[in-house]
Amino acid sequence: MARTTAFKLSAFYLLIFALFSGIILGYIAWNTRRLLDAQITETIETEINALAEQYRQGGLRRLVAVIERRGRQSGSFLYLLVDGRGDAMTGNAILRVPVQSVSPGWGEIRYNWPDEAEEVARLAKVRTFILPSGLRLFVGRDLEEQDRLRVTIRRARGLSLLLVVLMGGFGAWFVTRRVLSRVEGVATTSAAIMAGNLAERLPVTNTNDEFDRLALHLNAMLDRIGELMTGLRDLSDNVAHDLRTPLTRLRNGAEDALRKAETLEDAKTALERAIEESDNLLRIFDALQMIARAESGNLATSLKPQKLEEIVSSLAELYEPLAEEAGLAFQTKLGTGLVANANRELIGQALSNLIDNALKYGLNPEGGGSLSITAEKSGGQIRIAVADRGKGIPEDKRQAVVERFVRLDASRAKPGLGLGLSLVAAIARLHGGELRLEDNAPGLKAVLVLPEAGGSAGRSLASGPALPEKEA
């Protein structure tokens, strides 16, 4: 394929090159001829002026004498003077046309020198005059010299064209080969990657040309694909692991009930537990699907300018009774005009997860505690913080809890999927922001940082993937 492209490209450039060279050479030839022609015309003009001078001074007799004298010189002009009947009075040439019919002015006429055979018809440029006495005077110059020059030029043109084609062909071949060899490099590397060597990267020559930019972009793309692949592999491992546990519980419970349940009541209880267990599994799937959707950037089109303080306050209002019931002092402090491009549903879900976490883990071991929700903006960013006074998360574990299925509570005594924070992080990334886990000394402060709509921070807040502006 590359070879045929190389051939086509070379042929195409060569054709264009040859065409232009041909045009230029043709123009030069045409110009040369025009110049030669002008030169001949000028010499004839000069000769005629000289003859006219002689004629004025000495009349017809003087003219005839001059013509006879000059006609005998070698390499001379062509002269012919004929009378009214067409008989030659003097001159050094025989015209091969009926002299009477030649009209005055410029023309190209065939002729012979008197000592030559009739077949040798020479060509001359001739100017014809009719003198006042009815005589016709022909003065001309042989064109053989010009013809020879014309042939030389034509031959030179053919040679130059051949040279041009050869040089152009070599140049085109050289350039396309160079260019295509880099394309070939991309193709070879891609083939290696397709064959399974995902660590392979395209060569970059550091010349910072188009090919380098292409290679850099493709490499960045491969890096991103690699990350996603790793993420996917980790995820499927985790899914396999974490679904195994509830599925096994479900299966064992059913088996147990089948073996032991004696009353209808026992069987019903077992079935209820089975339903609960499967609901839990379905919730895991939902959460995973949601994370995947948020991470793929598909939902980016659903982002519209929203007043975040309204979303936060509606969630605070939703959760306040629950927090009080749990014995937490509940506080909210919301700024105003916190507008961001957001999906209300997803931000609501994210905050609900954070508040849920605070309710679950934010209780002070000595009893009591507090849950505070704040929302404020600064420097083009909107920070929504959910802070508790619980045990918090040790600094070295903060990265881990954001990953899927990670739960610090090793006993897993509290209900939960271990997906909450990863969903929040995915939602934050979708919005061009991030989730920051900070020390509330004591306790955890989970901060959702989002770029303010129209703010300078824009989409570049997170180093995450640039979200494509997709169609709805």
Add this chain to the structure above:
Amino acid sequence: MKILVVEDDSEAGRYLARALNEAGHVADLAADGETGLEMALAGTYDVLVVDRMLPKRDGLSLIMALRAEQRTTPVLILSALGQVDDRVLGLRAGGDDYLTKPYAFTECLARVEALARRQNPQSAQLTYKVGDLVLDRLAHRVSRAGEDIPLQPREFRLLEYLMRHAGQVVTRTMLLENVWDYHFDPQTNVIDVHVSRLRGKIERKGQATLLHTIRGAGYMIRDPGR
């Protein structure tokens, strides 16, 4: 109540139809979109339950065709696609409510009954009465046995929704959707706390219980005299 279930998965469809029959409704079953549309246009159904992905004609196109024929029969869309944007698409196509698969049957039943009630003109009354509890939508006032009960705006909307669906089961997700306008799964008993607070305000000592908890399903407000 006459219900048409359009569902291509025969097991799921038969299960849903049987359960609806057991709940005292008459349920017909159509296995593909074309048949479903014909039956919906020919019959007089109170509610349609339509799966989104159907052979021959997908659920959304069925609903749009139905609406093009000026049929206003309420439609509950069932779908395995539960995300925000899918819900919006479904409702924009002319669906009235959206339920994500898998669902608890009680949830589905509650929604079907709520949809049928919505068709009923008396649902948009200015005042609701359940026993001696009266809610005045215009004056934003609630009273029981003639005594005013002050409620927070959200509590008022919660009670309003429950009373509009008096005698029907209202699930927790229905409350979260209709009173708070959020469609996610809160995973905790947030709604329960709000309902129990409301209950504390509308039911004093010695007064009859109006707001009942229906185990495994949700809540129902009911006139004790009936």
